Structures are given as structure tokens and as C-alpha cells.
Amino acid sequence: MKITANQKNLKKALLVVERVVSRNTSLPILNNILLKTENGRLKISATNLEIGINFLIGAKIDETGEIAVPARIISDFISNISDEKVSMSTKNNILSIDSDKYKTQILGFDTKDFPIIPKIKSSPFCEIQAKLLRDSLAAVFDSVAVSEARPELAGVFTGFDKGSVVFAATDSFRLTEKITNLKNSDHKILILPRNTVAELIRTLSDTEGDIRLLIGDNQIAFANDDLEIVSRLVDGSYPDYKKVIPEKFISRVLVDKNELEKNVRLTGIFSSNISDIKIKCQEGKLCLVAKNSDRGEIESEVESVLKNEPFELSLNFHYLLDGLKVINSPKVIIEFTGQNSPLVLRQGDGGKDVVYLIMPLRN
Template identity: 25%
Template structure:
């Protein structure tokens, strides 16, 4: 195998591959990237047996072939080579080496046979549809903060993507929760997605997928089966197993009867919460909200380090209310608001609170209160 490739194209492909590779591997081949050169393309494939990513890049192929080499080492080399360099990669399968040349730099890397590289079994996908990158980006970006990190509740360690009903029309919905807060984000259902099975997309896959969604003009091809999900652009294909579990009935957690309504400038609110939480050494310190007519007082009382209080002007016309929340959860939810105003709907100091962006019902957040 022998081919030449632009540094920028190689760096992009190898970056994507090495981020999938697990740092601590008991199986040596899983630390490697499979490089295949044929025609006018080179493809770079990496897997951790749960996720597989394949990135294609244009290359000048002199001799077709394939080999595998350490993803991290190759990434470090390419990253340190000068911008604009043309990089030549030559594999000598008899010697088990890959030579990487650019200008006066020359590296010789150990390889492992391509036959040992595990390729993820193809799946029969029940549903295939296309969605614009900004739509998928919004669905996952606004929900991922609520993914649980508790390994025992593995079925909450991802984003539940499914088709649902919202006010009489079908929507593509992403939901994440860790039991303390919940995010439910809707987008219009793409054509061809009606038969999609509901799947839980793992946290790591959500992180890798984010790298595919930066181009606002890109359409992403999505394929879903009961066990796998695949996202594809013209250059990159990301395939992942989905979490084998049942996502709980989240609709029971979303309060329907919260009538006490507070409207507040989202960025002012987030900054005020951040400021009063400063006196607390623990990030989970409760922030107390005291609501009176058109007035909100935020306060933190940390016996060891001090106390803080800040007042905000809000739109609130219901009876007086005192309620406490984890400061970190409030900040994460407030930072999701793209519009100017956040609307909080309360019931009592012991009930879950609902938050949405203005009158937009396509993004709904729930946060559980804390005792203060």
C-alpha cells in the first residue's frame, strides 16, 4: 500500500478515529486504525467493538492495500507535522512497518495485520431517513446534559430517541434523564422515520456524533434497527450499538398541573445563580428561590464558608413561594435557553418544576427540588 494525502485531510480522519479508540485496551488491535487505500480514496476505520467510525478522504493512491497502525501515535505525528504538508504513507506487510514521510521527516511505525481487525457486523436497518445537521445537533445538544452517569441504571446512560405524538402531530423526540432532571426535545418528524424503533443512543456515541454535525448545510443519513444506529455524511459513517434496555415512562415525570408561572431573562438568571453559588465549596449546594410579586431573591447559605443573596426582577403574579434547587442543575438547564426568556412553572416547594423557552413547547425541562 502506498498513497499521498494532504495533512489537513489526514488529521481530520485520524482525529475522528483516535477519539473512538479506548486508551486502555486488552486487545492490541483495538488500539489501531485500519487504513485502506483504493481508487482515489483512503479510508480510516476505528472501533471499540461498540462504536465504529469510518472516515474517507481523497488521496493519490499509487498502490492499493491495507494495514493497521496505532491510532494515537499516527494522530500525534500528523498533528505535529507542518500545515500544508503532503504526507506519504507506505506499508511494508512483510516487515510489518508503515513508513510516514513528510518533507524531511520520516517515521517507521509497527503495524498489525488487517485480517485481525474486527469489522462491525452489518445490520438490517428497519428505518432509514435524512435529517438536517442543525436539527440533530439541537436534539442531542439540548438533551445530553441530563444523561445519567450511574452505571447501575445503565438504561439511563444515553439519549432515548424515538417517534412520539405532540399536539396531534408526529415528532422526532430525544429524552434524557438521571432522575434529578429531565430534558425532552422535539423536532418535526423527518420523512421515512415513522417506523423507527425507539433506541437509547449511548453517551459516548452522542459525543462522537457531535463532530459530524458542525456543517449547517449537511444532511445526515440516519439508519436505525433494534440493536444499532448509524449516522452517515458523504465522508464519515458512525455506527453504534444501542443500549439494550427499556427507557422508563418519562411522561409520568413531566408535571401537567403546575400553574405558578415565573418569567425571567435566562442569561441574567444563570449569571445570578452562578454568583450566589460561589460561596459554597460544594457544587451541589442548594440555591433557595424566594418568589414574591415580580421579585425573585436567590440565596445560598453555607455554614462553613458564608452566605450570598441576589435579587432579580421577574414576571410573577402568584402567591409567595420558597423552593430550593441544586445550583449545578439550575445552571445547566438555564444554559440551554436560546431565547431571551425562560419560563418556570412551579406547583409547590416539594414538586418537580417545569422549565421551557418562552412559549416554545418543543424543548421542555424538568428539575426536582431540594430541601433547603
């Protein structure tokens, strides 16, 4: 292999693919990045056997070829040089990198042991703007279960239909549903693994344009002309979470989102080791109370509009902050549905694209 590439483009590609590289002692080849010439461009690939990423950049190809090199070494080196152009060549599993100011050699590996990242050959069933996909996944990500005890909950429910896609996640303490409009899509229901969702949120933050979605044998690919992320899907069926979302409420409160968020943070300073705060909703005001035997206590008030009866309950203030984060209207609606029933957060402007539930703490 003998190529010349732009340092900035190479750095960007390496930083993207490096994140999925596994620090694997039993399979050392997974600690590497694959460099390969393909169709007049340089393809940079990495996989941890759950997620695979291919990133293609423009390059001047003098000789085709491929090599696997340690991810951290090549990424650190390319990230810390400032020369505009980088020349790379391979011989006897050694990668030589030359620029105006530097000449280096990195010991590489034969690519025959590098795992094949599956190529999904089916036609795209859906296209979605990269930013829209990223924002929708970010909205539900905090509610994904961390534990793998129930694998389906350690993922994001994704339901495609004509005109929309529904993303939902729950760890049984809170639940988020985000509905996003689409121009067109085939009907499909699947579960995206937590790690894949995290990687998509990170990678798509710097990606513009549309992303094509392709489904294969229990796998999904997210692709554009330069980037491809291939992931396995979670086996099993997602619980029917819709049954948990209350259709009626006992009381409803309208409150300024930023004011409530600020006061929740202040009240949380004095919460106990279970992060509990008490919410008391009365006519014209919402009170937040917390007490800690080692720190002290606090009571704060936020102006609000109450419909129906006053109520009070205790909940985890971190979960409440996570819910306020996904509400993108100036005001937020809080619905009380009973002492041992979920507290529901909705958009204050009447929008129905986001619903967030929190289970209250038992007194």
C-alpha cells in the same frame, strides 16, 4: 499499499476517529487505527467495540492495501507536520510516511485481528441536518445518567415519528425533553448510549449537510458520503418519562434568562457542599439566597413577573444552570408545581420544543 494524501484532510480524519480508540490492555489491537484503500479513497477506521467510526478521504492510490497502526503515534505525527502532501506505503507491517521534510516508519500490525465494524445494509429511515442533530443531542446530554446501574437511563430516548423526533434524558434528578421537526421519518423508538451521544456531539460540530440514519440488528449508523458512525443500541425500554412532566402549575414566573443565569452563578459561590441555593419568588422579584459556614452568604434579586401565589424552594444550582443553557429564548418561564414536585423550565417565547425539570432538594 501506496498512496498520497493531503495532510490537512488526513489530520482531520485521524483526529475524528482517534477519539473512539480504546486504551485497551486485554485487546491491544483496539489501540490502533485501520488504514485501508477502498473505492479510490483512503478509509480510516477505529472502534472500541461499542462505537465504530469510518472516515473516507480523497487520495491518489498507486497500490491498494491495508495496515493497522498505533492511533496516538500516527495522529501525533500527522498533526505536527506542515507539509501539504503526505505519501504512505506499507511493507512487512511497517508504514512508511514521507513528505517534503520528513521520512518516518511506524511499526504496524496485521489487519486480520482488527475487529470488523458492522455494515448496516438497510435503507436510511431518516435524514436530518448534522447541526440540528448535534444541537438536539447537546440539549439533553447533561441529563443523561452517568451510572450504568440502570442502563436505559445511561442513554438518550429517541423517538422518531412523522414530522418530528423527540430526544429525552433523565438521571432522576433532572429531565430534559427536546422536540425537533423533521421532513419525514419512519416511526422508530430507540435508546442511544451516552458515549455514542458524546461522540456524535463532538464529531458533528465540524460536519455540514444531512446525516442519514440506518437501523440494523440492535445497531444504528449515522452516515454521510465521507463519515460513518456505527453504534450499538441500549437494550430495554425507556421509562415513560411523560408521566413525570406536570400538566398543571401552582405558580408561574417570567424572568430574563441572562440575568437569572448570572445571579445563579454568583449565588452558587456561597452554596454548601450539596450545591444548594434557595429561590424565593415574590411579586415583582425573584430572590436567590445561599449560605455557607466557611465562605459567607449572599442574597440577590432579579426582576420577574409572578402569576398566582409566591413560593420558595431549594435546589441544586448546577442543575438550574444546565436547564437555563438549553432554553434558547431571551426570557424563561419557571413553573412551581408543589414542594416535592419538579420545578419546570420552559421557553419564555411560548415555544414548546424544550422542557426541563429539576427535582427540588428536601428541606
